[in-house]
Amino acid sequence: MPKILQVSAVDYTVKNLLLPLIDRLKKEGFIVEIACSEGKESKELEKRGYVFKYVKIDRKISPISNIKSIINLYKIMRDGKYDVVHVHTPVAGVLARIAAKLARIPVVIYTAHGFYFHENMSFLSYKLFATIEKIMGKYFTDYIFTQSQEDYKLALDLKIIDKDRIAWINNGVDLNKFNPENIKIDIKSYKENLGITVDSKVICFIGRLVEEKGILDLLEAFKYLIKEYNNLYLMIIGDASLDERDKETKQKIKSYLDDTKLRERIILTGFRDDIPELLKISDIFVLPSYREGMPRSIIEAMAMGKPVVATNIRGCREEVVHGETGFLVSVSSPKEIYEAIKRLVDNDELIAEMGAKGRKRAIELYDEEKVLEKQVNIIKNLLKIEN
Numbered sequence: 358m359p360k361i362l363q364v365s366a367v368d369y370t371v372k373n374l375l376l377p378l379i380d381r382l383k384k385e386g387f388i389v390e391i392a393c394s395e396g397k398e399s400k401e402l403e404k405r406g407y408v409f410k411y412v413k414i415d416r417k418i419s420p421i422s423n424i425k426s427i428i429n430l431y432k433i434m435r436d437g438k439y440d441v442v443h444v445h446t447p448v449a450g451v452l453a454r455i456a457a458k459l460a461r462i463p464v465v466i467y468t469a470h471g472f473y474f475h476e477n478m479s480f481l482s483y484k485l486f487a488t489i490e491k492i493m494g495k496y497f498t499d500y501i502f503t504q505s506q507e508d509y510k511l512a513l514d515l516k517i518i519d520k521d522r523i524a525w526i527n528n529g530v531d532l533n534k535f536n537p538e539n540i541k542i543d544i545k546s547y548k549e550n551l552g553i554t555v556d557s558k559v560i561c562f563i564g565r566l567v568e569e570k571g572i573l574d575l576l577e578a579f580k581y582l583i584k585e586y587n588n589l590y591l592m593i594i595g596d597a598s599l600d601e602r603d604k605e606t607k608q609k610i611k612s613y614l615d616d617t618k619l620r621e622r623i624i625l626t627g628f629r630d631d632i633p634e635l636l637k638i639s640d641i642f643v644l645p646s647y648r649e650g651m652p653r654s655i656i657e658a659m660a661m662g663k664p665v666v667a668t669n670i671r672g673c674r675e676e677v678v679h680g681e682t683g684f685l686v687s688v689s690s691p692k693e694i695y696e697a698i699k700r701l702v703d704n705d706e707l708i709a710e711m712g713a714k715g716r717k718r719a720i721e722l723y724d725e726e727k728v729l730e731k732q733v734n735i736i737k738n739l740l741k742i743e744n
Contacts (some may be wrong), residue, residue, distance in 0.1 A: 359740055360388040362434065363439040366414040366449040366623070368399035374470070374653065375445065379407070381729045382736075392433055392453070410437070414449045423452055429665070430456035441466060441738060447473040451489065454497040464739045467493070468502040468526075471650020471672060472511065477688055487515055488744040494518035502732060504528040504651035507671045526732055528651040535660035537627040537716070540637045547638050551624050552578060558702055561639035563654040564595050564646070566607040571645030571668060576613045579689035583622050583697060587700065592624040595633060596712055626719035636661040640708055642700050647688050649673055656723045661713035676723075682715040704729070 363379060365371055371379075371391055382389050393399065395411040414431040415422045430453050434442060440465045444453040450467050457465045474486035492502065493519040501523045503509040509525035512518055533539060545555050553559060560579070564570040572593070579591045584654055614620045629635060636642070642658035642665045649672040655665050656676060665683035667673040679685040684700070686693035701708050 358386050359440045359742065360389050360390070361443060361736070362390050362410070362439045363443050363445070364392045364394055364430070364449055364453040365445040366394060366416045367446075368393050368396040368409075368447055372398040372402060374553070376402075376583045377725055378709060378729055378732060381733055385733055385737075390437065390439075392430060405576065414452065416446070416448055416616060418448065423448070423680075424425040427456045427459075431459050434460035434462055437707075440464060443469060443736075448539075451493055454493055458497050461623060464499050464736075465497065466500045466502065466736070467498050468504070469508050469512070469650065470504055471648065472508050475648045475671060477647055477670070487517075490517050491515065496689060498522075500524070500735065502526045502735075505672045508650070520708075524731070524735055527723065528653055528656060529723040529729055530653060530656050530660055530719070531725050532660055532720060532723075535633050535636070535657050535719075536640065537637060537662045540633050542634050542637060542659075544638050547634060551592070551626070551638075553592075553624060553638075554588065557590050558586075558640045559638060560589065560591045560592065560698060561636060561642050561658070562593050562595075562644065563642075563657075564644065566593070566595055566610060568604070569647045571647060571689070571694075572608060573609055573613075574645045574689055574691045574694055575609065575643055578694035579622075579699065580613070580616070580619055581691075581695055582702070583619065586702060590622050590624060592626060592635065592639065594626045594629055594632070596628060601681050633661060636663060639663060641666065641698060642683075643667070643694065643698065644673065645686065645694055646670065646673065646689075651675065656719055660719040660723070662712040662716040664701055664711035664715060665700070666694060678714070678718065682711050682718055713742075 361382060363375055371393055379389050390408045390410055392412055394413050399409050410433045412426060414426045434457055439462055440456040442462045443466045445468050446449045459651045463587055472490060501518050503525050505524050512523055513520055548555055562575055566572050582589055621733045636658055642663045644652060644655055644667045646668055649670055651672040655667060658665055667677050667679050667685060668688050669685040674685055677683045677685055684697035686697055
């Protein structure tokens, strides 16, 4: 049986993004192992039978730590004798591809969940990270999957890799799991358990509490919204302990939460597994990120029939049709976030109309089964395995 190693920096990515692919590969007869930093999520997954090879991988450029990661990944790959190494996330993607080539892995695949370089970077930063991707694509990568069509076209325009060694796979979700008709809950009780009054509207945000997710812009917009609406709540789904890697943002978030009137309208849920249920009780989904690939959270919200307010950046603008399934706003613009949310809060019919169109778009374009099938077929083809 062919053996494949999935590599990401952290176990959170494995649990929340990679499990559907891992499960599908196992179903197709692959032996699948996972390399990432050790954490709470990986320990839980080990109990369910998933095989982990632990290696510390920093999510930032740190030369000494990065070199250690390459050495440790090389040892894992050399000893594991894998047929395929499939890497994810920017820094881990670079380090693991170098290790894979040193270990003479037959097939090395990189999924660009979103190239690290993007339009809101300075020219020099963009040039630097694009050049790194070109080097990695030319010398260390056999095949690239891009989730964003924009990234696919960009990779070809910048000659990161040849056309016959790249595929646009899109992104998708389980449309049965994220289906409002399949979520049978008592909305009144669910809201009450979270401390939300029953007749209130709920704005939902899912993501890490770091600056690049636009959380500070959302909080600034929400500060003004609650001055106009006494029935509005902001539900933040993510790490309630806040992100230690972005200490400045952590302090700014705390300063917002020190405002008693603002704090009593904000629900910090922490990590949750009941995302479909939480989206069911929500009215509007907001993701004001500065950089994304092809955000799964937006697709989940659309599949659950929710209008989306997102920034006009790569990935988000592929998913959200401005004026139809939601609104696209400028990066780092609390004013535009405020205005977009206000338009929806003031118009229940618009919420329902945009939500229905979002659900229809998710069904047409973002079926996880099609995304998984495309990846598995390409991997089999690279290994000369008949379907």
